[in-house]
Amino acid sequence: MNYREVAEQLVPLLGGENNVVSATHCATRLRLVIDDESQIDKSGIEELDGVKGAFSSSGQFQIIFGTGNVNKVFEHFAPLVGATMDDKSPTGETHSDAAKRKMNPFARFARTLSNIFVPIIPAIVAAGMLMGLLGLMKTYEWVDPESGLFVMLDMFSSAAFIILPILIGMSAAKEFGANGYLGAVIGGIMTHPALLNPWGLADAQPSTLDFFGFGVEMLGYQGTVIPVLLTVYVMAKVEKGLRKVVPNTIDLLVTPFLTVIFTGFTALLVVGPLGRILGNGITTVLDVVYNTAGPIAGLIFGGLYSTIVLTGVHHSFHAIEAELLSNIGGNYLLPIWAMANVAQGGATLAVFFRTKNKKTKEIAVPAAVSAFLGITEPAIFGVNLKHRRPFIGAAIGGALGGAYVVFTHVMANGIGLTGIPMFAIAQDPLNYGIGFVIAVAGAFIATLLLGWKEETK
Incomplete structure (x- = not known):
């Protein structure tokens, strides 16, 4: 070349x-x-x-x-x-x-969320893999749970979620055009030791602080997502507004000082509690759908996910997945997305075996391998969508795999990894593997049965 x-x-x-x-x-x-x-x-x-x-x-x-x-x-x-x-x-x-x-505004919103969470994914993936390792240690009794090794690894695995508001605060502030370190400070305020840490405490009972007649619940935001996102958005507006009116000579002293004070009060009195209610509401709705519809929900979401990818809206899902991880200790959406992704690889392999077009064959195998590793664009746009019916075959495979992983309650310990890499953060690798095979085989067979119009060139 x-x-x-x-x-x-x-x-x-x-x-x-x-x-x-x-x-x-x-x-x-x-x-x-x-x-x-x-x-x-x-x-x-x-x-x-x-x-x-x-x-x-x-x-x-x-x-x-x-x-x-x-x-x-x-x-x-x-x-x-x-x-x-x-x-x-x-x-x-x-x-x-x-x-x-x-x-468009909706796609811009989804892209903004993606830009905030993508830099944080390595930290969450590392924590998720550590959680998986700890689970294996505990299940097969490799190490005494009271031993120093287990205790320290447990600290390492939970750290990313405990300081998640700080990580999100810095990343969100940069995306919103504000000072990233001020964003981290706001995240630090929301996870301050003076606030009761709810991470891992199901029946936490925080004290109430009297603030000029208002009762402020002294409950921290460790592991939460939406409260800090909303708060840092407010912080960015405050900081930008202050920089327009504060003289340059005193900007370094006055702007950060007023920004932290105003945003800190806003976080603990208004935005934080509202964000917590919103986050809990989203989680509750998803839980109801997941527990009520069960495999049907997996069938629908697994079948439609690749179509959602075409719109770019899937970038906004990271925030929801992180909220699930924080609230219930697992992410049941990621395995469904993984089934849709690997199904694209299965459909692409079917195209490889059936097509007589030399260039399509050259593209299909690396595109399939890429899909099995969680990167689907080459398979979707380079092969399946171009021929249309293989894309439908992939949707069928994704739906079947999605139904299976929901039926067997497969969850992940992180976000961002799908395909083969997701084995590292899957809470049930066996059933995830079975779902993987179902999705790939279903897409492969469906694509061959549906057929497609071969390109003349």
Whole structure:
């Protein structure tokens, strides 16, 4: 593959360098913000050497090259359109901001939540894997639960959830355009030792503080999500408002001081309690659906998840999953999403075995492997959605797998990992594995039975 040649061929197919507002890349895709997408020659792009698919989503036109290739193409492509390696557009605007301008309000909201939680996922994944290890130690009596090793590992596993508001506070503040360290301070206020830590305490009875005649419940927000999100959003508004009126000479002293005081009172008196009620309400509704509808809920959610991915709304699910982890100690949504993801790989394998198109065969196997590892875009946009019926076959497989993991009450100890990596955080790896096989096999068989119209080229 000639990376320079492909990059040079891309520019006219995208409508010229002036039609590319901003450009960046992720692990597998070139991500472009385009001024006028009607000028794009999508079929021409998909015929280029190394291109595994192209699609428009979340305010961006994305071209799939795969791991190892995309960064090399971008290296030659960026100078041609005036993009830089530091995620800046030619106008100086960040790529993320340029993409958000192209989204509808709901997609913009989902992307904002995603930007907040994605940096935190490694911490939650590490905690989830430690919880799984502790579970194995306890179940098979590898280590005495009273031993120093077990106690220390237990501390390590719960730490991320106890300080979750601090992590979210810093990440959310940065996303909202505020000072990240002030966001962390607000998270620290909401998890202060003076507040009763409800983490792991089912019947916590906090004391009440008399604040000018108002009773303030001294209950901490360890492990919560929505209260700190709402509070930091308020903090960002306060900080930005103060910076407009406070003189620059005293800004460093006055703005942080007033921001922390005002937001701290707001957190403990108003926004925090309301956020707790909202978070508990969402969890209760999901529990009712999960426990009442059972496998039917898994069937529906597993079948529809990949369609939701097309809209970009799935990015908002991280907040709900984190709330579930905090409130019930497990995430029953992630195994359902995992079934939908691996089913895309099963459908793609079916296309590989049936198709006679050389380029489709070249794309299908790596796309399937990527889906089994939890990255579905190559499979969805490079193969299944292009042929339409394989996408329906994948939905059938995802529905069957989703029904099974709900029926067997499979839960995860974290968020963000699906496919094969999710075995590390699955509370029931055996039934998760069975659901995995059901989803892949169901999608494979359904795709072969449904068939599709073969491409002539």
